[in-house]
Amino acid sequence: MRRVVQFSTGNVGRHSLRAIIGRPDLKLVGVHAANPDKIGRDAAELCGLSEPTGVVPTNDIDALIALAPDCVVYTALGETRPMEAIEQMSKLLAAGINVVGTSMVWLVTPRQADDWLRVPLEQACQAGNSSLYVNGIDPGYSGDTAVHAALSLVTRAESVTVKEIFDYGNYDDYEYTGTAMGFGATPDDDTPMAFQPGVITSMFGGLVRNLAGHLGVTLDEVRQRYEPWYAENRIECTMMTVEPGQLAGVRFGVEGMRGGVPVITVEHTTRLTPAAAPDWDYPPDGLSGVHRVIVEGEPRIEVSTHLSHPVLDVTDAGCLSTAARAVNAIDWVCRAPAGLVAVEDIPPTELIRGLMW
Numbered sequence: 001m002r003r004v005v006q007f008s009t010g011n012v013g014r015h016s017l018r019a020i021i022g023r024p025d026l027k028l029v030g031v032h033a034a035n036p037d038k039i040g041r042d043a044a045e046l047c048g049l050s051e052p053t054g055v056v057p058t059n060d061i062d063a064l065i066a067l068a069p070d071c072v073v074y075t076a077l078g079e080t081r082p083m084e085a086i087e088q089m090s091k092l093l094a095a096g097i098n099v100v101g102t103s104m105v106w107l108v109t110p111r112q113a114d115d116w117l118r119v120p121l122e123q124a125c126q127a128g129n130s131s132l133y134v135n136g137i138d139p140g141y142s143g144d145t146a147v148h149a150a151l152s153l154v155t156r157a158e159s160v161t162v163k164e165i166f167d168y169g170n171y172d173d174y175e176y177t178g179t180a181m182g183f184g185a186t187p188d189d190d191t192p193m194a195f196q197p198g199v200i201t202s203m204f205g206g207l208v209r210n211l212a213g214h215l216g217v218t219l220d221e222v223r224q225r226y227e228p229w230y231a232e233n234r235i236e237c238t239m240m241t242v243e244p245g246q247l248a249g250v251r252f253g254v255e256g257m258r259g260g261v262p263v264i265t266v267e268h269t270t271r272l273t274p275a276a277a278p279d280w281d282y283p284p285d286g287l288s289g290v291h292r293v294i295v296e297g298e299p300r301i302e303v304s305t306h307l308s309h310p311v312l313d314v315t316d317a318g319c320l321s322t323a324a325r326a327v328n329a330i331d332w333v334c335r336a337p338a339g340l341v342a343v344e345d346i347p348p349t350e351l352i353r354g355l356m357w
Contacts, residue, residue: 074101112206169237249276
């Protein structure tokens with residue numbers, strides 16, 4: 001049985017916390033929380049469970065290290081505080097504790113990560129003889145597991161497109177997603193943070209370059225694109241309230257170019273209401289979201305992944321699947337050689353071990 005610490009209990013962390021508590025092959029031994037209101041409360045209360053666990057959150061990393069867990073599930077938001085996140089993960093890794101996580105999405109393709117991010121974490125892994133693995137649903141599953149499966153069904157590929165098409169209206173994350181994408185901004189405002197020159201490429205370009213490497217394709221360049229859509233009517237949703245004339249939809253992508261043609265594309269279409277950007281792609285059958293892979297080739301392949309849940313909204317179900325991509329890898333990562341782990345390093349069947357009991 002693996003001894004596990006959950007690090008954060010936000011949109012993704014509360015789902016991974018619940019999963020850890022439920023699995024018979026994992027034992028929750030500690031929880032990290034930054035919010036003072038969560039410290040001292042039972043972990044079960046923070047993820048909607050009624051039976052107490054006897055584990056209460058703390059903000060003391062040294063106390064969690066002293067528990068000598070096999071693994072920490074790191075889901076704290078790191079993209080807005082990358083140096084602090086690197087420091088926290090490095091401290092855990094150097095102490096000999098393996099880390100799986102969903103934060104710092106550049107690490108979904110660790111061999112493509114810049115030195116400022118990769119090198120200190122590699123050094124911490126070597127110091128502690130530990131391993132680090134980061135993944136999610138997007139970036140993550142759609143750009144690796146799903147696209148690898150689709151490509152395995154063709155004899156020749158001409159182009160590959162990975163798409164996330166989602167209504168984010170019910171996603172309670174204005175603090176990061178809403179502000180980064182600029183929802184609520186007007187055409188006269190500065191370009192939103194996420195779409196400043198080079199930012200989309202830094203976040204998703206690694207997926208394009210990584211896939212090109214697996215395909216043996218040399219790209220001429222990797223470029224980004226961005227299109228805004230401004231509301232015609234007032235929109236009230238969980239994310240926020242948008243007034244007429246304010247940003248309510250974005251379509252952006254990273255394209256791997258060869259011979260002037262995009263051959264590998266990672267694209268997102270994000271709305272706050274189904275009424276936004278009516279000329280852009282929609283999920284099929286009236287659904288709120290889809291992760292889609294399209295391979296133009298011999299033959300043409302289209303793979304669509306739909307999430308649903310009897311209680312959760314589709315965006316919350318996406319957070320649950322994001323958590324799964326980390327939790328399901330715990331046992332293998334604990335057995336892995338020291339260093340940064342990419343999803344292609346893990347035998348696919350290892351990611352389903354322990355799921356049925």
